[in-house]
Amino acid sequence: MPELPEMENYRILLSQRIIGKLITKVSVSREKSLNVSAEDFINRIQSEKIQSIERRAKYLLFYLTNGNVLLLHLMLGGWMFYGTERQKPERTVQVKLSFGDQHLFFIGLRLGYLHIFSHEAVNQELADLGPEPLDENFTNEDFLDLVKNRRGRIKTTLVNQKFLSGIGNRYSDEIAWHAQLLPERKMNELEDQESTQLFKSIRFVLELGAKNGGYMDQPLFEGDTKTGSYNDRTYVYNHEGQSCKRCGTLITKKEVSSRKTFYCKGCQT
Known part of the structure; x- marks a missing residue:
């Protein structure tokens, strides 16, 4: 999707x-x-x-x-x-x-x-949608307020459109990997520095994805070479059994709250 x-x-x-x-x-x-x-x-x-x-x-x-x-x-x-x-x-x-x-x-x-x-x-x-994560007015302090006392797992929280809008199954895994956090971690158990890193990773990964045209398989128009270019840059999604780009550990796939989830046991904590 x-x-x-x-x-x-x-x-x-x-x-x-x-x-x-x-x-x-x-x-x-x-x-x-x-x-x-x-x-x-x-x-x-x-x-x-x-x-x-x-x-x-x-x-x-x-x-x-x-x-x-x-x-x-x-x-x-x-x-x-x-x-x-x-x-x-x-x-x-x-x-x-x-x-x-x-x-x-x-x-x-x-x-x-x-x-x-x-x-x-x-x-x-669209009134029930959460904040736009790439909005320049959405700050780290705003994010820390959002995650305070939130008990859900990182994976399920990131894909909750009432929490933040626009993140789905694929980019939630990419973000968790970039932040070096296991997707099953509870949001309210994160240290402030981990939450801050998660915020930075959200911005970085989504901006990188958009800059490189996302992952869509089909071009938007004849001669379109941008759309889908992010497929060549993904960190963990659909890389089960492949070596982690950061530490070399094999990427694991499992279900988290009925969602297929990809992560690295070696460098995500």
Whole structure:
């Protein structure tokens, strides 16, 4: 499932391509991916322009000139492609936004969705999300206040969207490895210096992931060499049985609260 770095990469790349462009046509092949009828959806979007694109947690928000907002959550298996009909991958497309002869294809939205809201309604929809970990106003002191007396494990706490927004299964393991902390450690048992290191690792790993295009397997457009580049930089995720890049110990995989988890017994404590 795409996490904060993947959606931030999409935000940056799409902003360079579709902001200010007129949506000339809307096609819907799976109405269940929407929160309104296909007819209503098309009527509220077609002939509008993309005013801006923002990311919140694992969501993308497409702000339209008429005040409506498209809220995208790709969930498991969802992705996007931008290009011509000729360039389109041979995959089933649930929704297509056309900008003349260029199109934004929403693919794999079986669990994911593209909903439409007013500004007020979309804010209410996202009201329960925790702080943005990359927000420049979110400080180490704020983080220490959040973790104080929190009894959950590092792994389960990091993926809790009401605690911090945007971190999922993959990056929680990467963060714990970078902080040299076992994912099963309890948050309220961490020393202040360990919590501070965890905060620094959250910022470092998420920024590194976004800078290198996240881990998505498919390019966003023809010639896109950035999207998915983080796959070559991962520390522990999906590296079971391989040598740790820091100490050489073989990476372990186990389930933590029903989530597959990768870590190093040698240098994570």
